[in-house]
Amino acid sequence: MLRELLNSIDTRVGYRALLAPIRRRVLPDGPRWGYATAATLLWMLAVEVVTGLLLMTVYSPSLTTAWASVHYIEQLPGGAFIRGLHYFASQAIIVLFALHLVRVLLSGAFRAPRELIWITGLILLPLTIAWAVTGNPLSGSQKAYAQIEVEGNIIASTPLIGPLARTVLLGGKQVGHLTLTHLNFLHVALIPLLAGMFLALHIQQIYKHGASAYPTNGKKKKSAPYWPFQSIRNLSVFAVAFGIVALAAWHYGAPLEAPADPEFHNIPRPEWYFLSLFELRAYFSGPNEYIATVVVPTVALLVLLGMPLIDRVCPPRLSTAIRFFTVFGGLLAIGGLTGMSVQRDMHSEEFQAAKHEEQSLARRAHVLAVAKGIPPEGPISLLRNDPKTQGPILFERHCAACHSHTDADGKGIAAEESTAPNLHGFATRAWLAGWFDAEKIKSTEYFGGTEFAEGEMVGFVDDTLTDLDEDDQQALANLITALSAKAELPGQKASDEQAAEKGEIKAGIAALLETFSCIDCHKYGDDDPEAGAPDLTGYGSRDWLIGMIRDPAHSRFYGENNDRMPSFAPDRVNRENNQLDDRSLALIADWLRGDWYEPLGEATDQPHE
Amino acid sequence: MNRRSLLRWICRAIASVSAAVVAVPAVRFLLHPLLRRQKNDAIVRRLAPLDDLPVGKPQSFPILGTRQDAWTTYEEEVLGRVWIVRRSNSETSPEQAQVEAFTAICPHLGCAIDWDKAHDHFLCPCHRAVFDSNGQPAADADLGYKNPTPRGMDALECRVVQDAETETWWVEVEFQRFEFGLTTQQALT
Ligand code: FES
Numbered sequence: 001m002l003r004e005l006l007n008s009i010d011t012r013v014g015y016r017a018l019l020a021p022i023r024r025r026v027l028p029d030g031p032r033w034g035y036a037t038a039a040t041l042l043w044m045l046a047v048e049v050v051t052g053l054l055l056m057t058v059y060s061p062s063l064t065t066a067w068a069s070v071h072y073i074e075q076l077p078g079g080a081f082i083r084g085l086h087y088f089a090s091q092a093i094i095v096l097f098a099l100h101l102v103r104v105l106l107s108g109a110f111r112a113p114r115e116l117i118w119i120t121g122l123i124l125l126p127l128t129i130a131w132a133v134t135g136n137p138l139s140g141s142q143k144a145y146a147q148i149e150v151e152g153n154i155i156a157s158t159p160l161i162g163p164l165a166r167t168v169l170l171g172g173k174q175v176g177h178l179t180l181t182h183l184n185f186l187h188v189a190l191i192p193l194l195a196g197m198f199l200a201l202h203i204q205q206i207y208k209h210g211a212s213a214y215p216t217n218g219k220k221k222k223s224a225p226y227w228p229f230q231s232i233r234n235l236s237v238f239a240v241a242f243g244i245v246a247l248a249a250w251h252y253g254a255p256l257e258a259p260a261d262p263e264f265h266n267i268p269r270p271e272w273y274f275l276s277l278f279e280l281r282a283y284f285s286g287p288n289e290y291i292a293t294v295v296v297p298t299v300a301l302l303v304l305l306g307m308p309l310i311d312r313v314c315p316p317r318l319s320t321a322i323r324f325f326t327v328f329g330g331l332l333a334i335g336g337l338t339g340m341s342v343q344r345d346m347h348s349e350e351f352q353a354a355k356h357e358e359q360s361l362a363r364r365a366h367v368l369a370v371a372k373g374i375p376p377e378g379p380i381s382l383l384r385n386d387p388k389t390q391g392p393i394l395f396e397r398h399c400a401a402c403h404s405h406t407d408a409d410g411k412g413i414a415a416e417e418s419t420a421p422n423l424h425g426f427a428t429r430a431w432l433a434g435w436f437d438a439e440k441i442k443s444t445e446y447f448g449g450t451e452f453a454e455g456e457m458v459g460f461v462d463d464t465l466t467d468l469d470e471d472d473q474q475a476l477a478n479l480i481t482a483l484s485a486k487a488e489l490p491g492q493k494a495s496d497e498q499a500a501e502k503g504e505i506k507a508g509i510a511a512l513l514e515t516f517s518c519i520d521c522h523k524y525g526d527d528d529p530e531a532g533a534p535d536l537t538g539y540g541s542r543d544w545l546i547g548m549i550r551d552p553a554h555s556r557f558y559g560e561n562n563d564r565m566p567s568f569a570p571d572r573v574n575r576e577n578n579q580l581d582d583r584s585l586a587l588i589a590d591w592l593r594g595d596w597y598e599p600l601g602e603a604t605d606q607p608h609e
Numbered sequence: 610m611n612r613r614s615l616l617r618w619i620c621r622a623i624a625s626v627s628a629a630v631v632a633v634p635a636v637r638f639l640l641h642p643l644l645r646r647q648k649n650d651a652i653v654r655r656l657a658p659l660d661d662l663p664v665g666k667p668q669s670f671p672i673l674g675t676r677q678d679a680w681t682t683y684e685e686e687v688l689g690r691v692w693i694v695r696r697s698n699s700e701t702s703p704e705q706a707q708v709e710a711f712t713a714i715c716p717h718l719g720c721a722i723d724w725d726k727a728h729d730h731f732l733c734p735c736h737r738a739v740f741d742s743n744g745q746p747a748a749d750a751d752l753g754y755k756n757p758t759p760r761g762m763d764a765l766e767c768r769v770v771q772d773a774e775t776e777t778w779w780v781e782v783e784f785q786r787f788e789f790g791l792t793t794q795q796a797l798t
Contacts, residue, residue, distance in 0.1 A: 153790070156790070174678075177681065263687055579658075
């Protein structure tokens with residue numbers, strides 16, 4: 001039945017005659033394991049094509065959409081696995097390519113009349129690498145961005161045409177939308193077309209000249225049909241390789257770093273197969289760099305291309321020696337350089353710290369993207385508008401000259417010179433309690449480093465609060481609770497509500513107004529005392545804190561009594577006169593108040609808990 | 610010329626003209642990044658009041674501006690960073706104050722240069738180029754490896770100006786980008 005159907009199709013299509021060379025292929029010296037590298041490469045390429053086509057159905061190249069679409073792929077059913085397959089199979093191809101090359105080189109399979117097989121194969125080498133290199137940055141991640149920048153600059157270091165080539169490739173002077181559309185075009189269109197052409201030629205030539213002969217030591221080997229005797233060997237090797245790829249894809253998946261943001265610090269490293277060149281580059285600097293990045297690889301490729309010629313002019317012994325030397329010298333050099341580079345990074349604290357940082361940014365970006373979705377302006381805004389991410393950076397840049405932000409163990413951001421209060425746990429009960437402790441308020445954790453060390457507040461704490469009776473102690477505790485509740489810290493929400501139920505807040509406000517009469521100096525509500533001490537209305541709230549950073553010398557805060565704190569954004573009209581823009585102000589305030597998104601059920605590292 | 614070769618020539622001509630109709634715009638289309646005139650005019654920005662700058666400690670400031678990326682316009686983007694070093698203390702009058710500015714873009718390959726507090730020098734994390742506090746490249750002998758940078762940090766035009774209204778003295782910088790990899794500082798064209 002089936003046979004008849006196929007017969008009738010064949011009479012019309014003639015597919016059997018077309019496939020005959022494949023179906024009837026005979027290996028004169030029988031099958032070999034060594035031949036399997038070729039077919040394994042081909043199957044792995046098939047995996048790449050299939051997974052690549054699948055990824056194309058979702059991927060969208062542009063700076064605002066690349067990361068977002070890849071992140072989306074990761075969330076789709078099977079998406080992470082398919083992307084993982086694509087990622088690891090590409091690396092498998094590079095390994096297999098190297099094996100294949102070594103095998104062919106050592107067996108001398110490039111000899112006449114097979115030169116064309118050799119040459120087309122070698123052209124496929126840079127094409128394959130370019131294929132991988134154009135694929136990696138498509139994710140639009142931080143690492144991708146850094147890699148493109150560096151690779152672009154490497155291209156630019158080529159004498160004469162370098163800078164022009166870079167501009168054309170990047171679509172401008174800097175990485176942008178066009179960089180991604182260009183890379184995408186190369187990765188999914190141009191390079192596959194070229195590679196396909198050379199591959200077709202390569203395979204056509206193999207069929208024309210037959211499988212390469214191996215020395216048989218005089219023994220006559222039996223010939224065997226390719227199918228299934230060689231095929232079983234090919235597929236066994238492929239099964240192992242693909243098994244590893246699939247396992248890695250399942251277990252690790254392809255990495256997705258944080259979305260690209262030139263504002264973030266990044267120590268770029270190329271993919272592992274480029275580390276050797278990267279290392280080599282460290283030894284040539286400035287205008288000589290192209291020696292490592294352009295000359296060395298080109299010379300290596302030319303030497304390989306010239307192998308058939310070398311083989312023809314040199315005596316057989318010498319030629320064999322050259323080939324072995326090329327293979328093992330090459331492997332040794334690549335291995336050694338790669339090892340050195342890895343070694344260096346492993347021992348570099350700075351690199352490890354940066355890597356750690358990169359991973360936590362990636363995790364954070366993922367958390368935010370899942371929780372809030374990615375806004376139309378692109379994933380870059382996820383971390384840019386995240387107080388947890390930006391807070392420490394801004395704090396370090398603008399506040400840490402004087403303020404520390406360190407917990408009890410001294411961990412966190414230490415001030416260059418601690419001359420202002422430590423802001424860790426700002427407005428929490430524990431932090432506020434320190435202001436009413438005669439010892440603490442005089443320490444550099446609070447007012448110790450400021451003019452106020454001799455000020456009225458310290459005097460008040462010294463005189464009035466040092467020995468309180470039990471009632472007053474309770475009143476003070478309530479005052480602290482009440483004041484802290486005014487800040488409406490998200491981390492204290494539950495305990496603030498409890499305190500309100502127990503009436504502690506009301507009692508605390510009464511203590512503030514009457515028992516301790518804070519309003520003699522501080523404003524609260526409508527009262528307006530003369531002394532310039534900060535307003536306690538809404539103390540520590542977002543609005544209060546932003547106002548404080550904006551202009552501590554405003555009459556609402558320290559007024560004329562302000563010590564050294566600069567006004568970061570006093571000018572509400574001409575905003576360009578301000579050191580800090582409104583967004584940064586809000587980010588710092590939110591961060592100090594521990595006000596940022598954390599997924600439920602996960603341990604938070606908010607300072608208040 | 611016989612009939613046959615005439616026909617051949619006509620075929621060739623039609624093919625060539627058709628090919629050219631596609632090829633010429635194709636080349637222009639592909640190379641448009643080269644044809645597009647990009648301006649690299651210096652961006653003048655007031656970065657900080659002079660009094661807010663500590664003496665001798667480099668401070669980093671972002672340069673904000675509008676950036677066009679193909680079809681997207683980014684307002685208020687960070688175009689780059691600059692390091693400002695105030696050399697003279699408050700005893701010098703603002704008119705004579707010495708302030709220097711460097712772009713944070715590494716002349717090697719363009720990573721962002723950092724100030725390494727612990728060692729009192731500038732450090733580019735990418736390939737570990739090191740510059741002293743004057744922006745000069747550190748000697749290979751002192752580093753124990755080859756300093757990858759081809760030149761010192763790129764200095765930016767920088768002056769102290771007084772605001773007409775508030776009378777505060779501000780540090781003003783002309784931000785520009787420069788070619789990478791050259792031994793001399795050349796504005797990007
Ligand atoms: S980019 Fe700065 S050292 Fe290479």
